[in-house]
């Protein structure tokens with residue numbers, strides 16, 4: 001493990017939706033630890049619990065039982081207010097659908113999303129991210145005036161501006177063409193290599209997973225396999241086995 005320091009830990013997570021006959025158990029005792037500066041991809045068949053796991057780890061969804069530690073703090077016991085503050089100050093999010101505010105320019109979306117920490121972020125770090133993501137000449141554009149790839153790069157810049165302890169990404173390349181997807185994945189990879197950014201990404205795409213340091217495979221709400229230094233072919237082979 002790089003540095004041996006875990007920034008996110010899940011202990012025996014169980015997550016059920018609904019109750020009685022209609023109850024669905026999405027996670028059945030999931031434990032995993034995520035080291036600083038490590039890029040983890042989460043894969044598995046449809047319905048295996050990938051998004052639920054990511055949402056529980058990121059405090060976007062409550063758990064039925066088990067613990068989630070972010071920077072040593074058990075977030076499952078936090079009040080809604082403290083959890084919101086922790087998410088804003090210490091976590092970053094990138095979603096498939098970009099989630100930019102349509103009336104704001106790229107720069108405003110990166111800076112003015114209600115995060116005090118982002119507004120205070122130093123100019124040098126803002127410039128570093130904007131230049132690395134190739135957004136310098138797009139800063140005055142609104143989302144409708146940008147391609148999907150550019151919009152996702154704005155979303156990545158916004159997520160990284162607060163130097164989050166963990167960047168969570170849910171299918172970040174799901175709406176992108178292959179070239180734009182490659183750019184976004186390449187940037188996530190370099191943020192891990194250059195700044196020890198921790199990234200946890202759900203994906204269906206073995207090519208996207210091959211940018212990670214390891215892949216955790218879920219099936220039926222459990223972690224059933226792990227692959228280190230994944231190649232595209234090795235990820236394909238494991239997925240074929242899981243999908244039967």
Ligand SMILES: Nc1ncnc2c1ncn2[C@@H]1O[C@H](COP(=O)(O)OP(=O)(O)OP(=O)(O)O)[C@@H](O)[C@H]1O
Nearest residue numbers: 017024025026044045046047048049050051052053
């Ligand atoms: N809000 C919800 N209410 C009820 N059941 C849910 C809810 N969210 C997820 N589930 C169920 O939990 C299980 C796991 O869903 P989840 O979305 O985590 O899987 P996934 O692996 O991300 O799937 P996909 O690859 O199709 O996005 C599924 O059976 C799903 O139907």
